[in-house]
Amino acid sequence: AQSVTQLDSQVPVFEEAPVELRCNYSSSVSVYLFWYVQYPNQGLQLLLKYLSGSTLVKGINGFEAEFNKSQTSFHLRKPSVHISDTAEYFCAVRSTGAQKLVFGQGTRLTINP
């Protein structure tokens, strides 16, 4: 079984500041890792994913995440945020032998001008 912990339920930052949203996971088997974003009144959209290869993954809208196997983490970062990044962000894992996603509790990112 897998579990995902997003360490911050809310993260307020100022516009153009850097941000890191933290995600740790637990799994006894190999996993794929994902970050999804939910903008207000919209569905979930994939930001980026780690399947294999380079541990630094780049996604849409300037986001990137780094897979750290020893620390079982997959933190999401952006060097400079914009008002439009205001959303809820979800970290998720999926075992390589299964299809269902296991999500964290979500982190609400609020950008202040």
Next chain:
Amino acid sequence: EAGVTQFPSHSVIEKGQTVTLRCDPISGHDNLYWYRRVMGKEIKFLLHFVKESKQDESGMPNNRFLAERTGGTYSTLKVQPAELEDSGVYFCASSDRGGYTEAFFGQGTRLTVV
């Protein structure tokens, strides 16, 4: 190309009533998933269809929930009778075949049971 579509977007029903949620996946996607997010908690897996067959229904909370996928196209999720704790946002997702494929999500149906 149309994305995953869910109907209705919102539903408010009384305890004991029946509600049916519908999901239209992306055309050609064999895999269809239902997830649910209860207020303030994580999004949880309910079940997975491959075409019209239930591949994994380990997340279905109880027998008041019935999911179907007629002809391997759209899917319905019926809650009968609804209870207060069924309130939440129900998400549908679909994906193509293959282990590396991405799941595309719908906008969700917000269900409120009063």
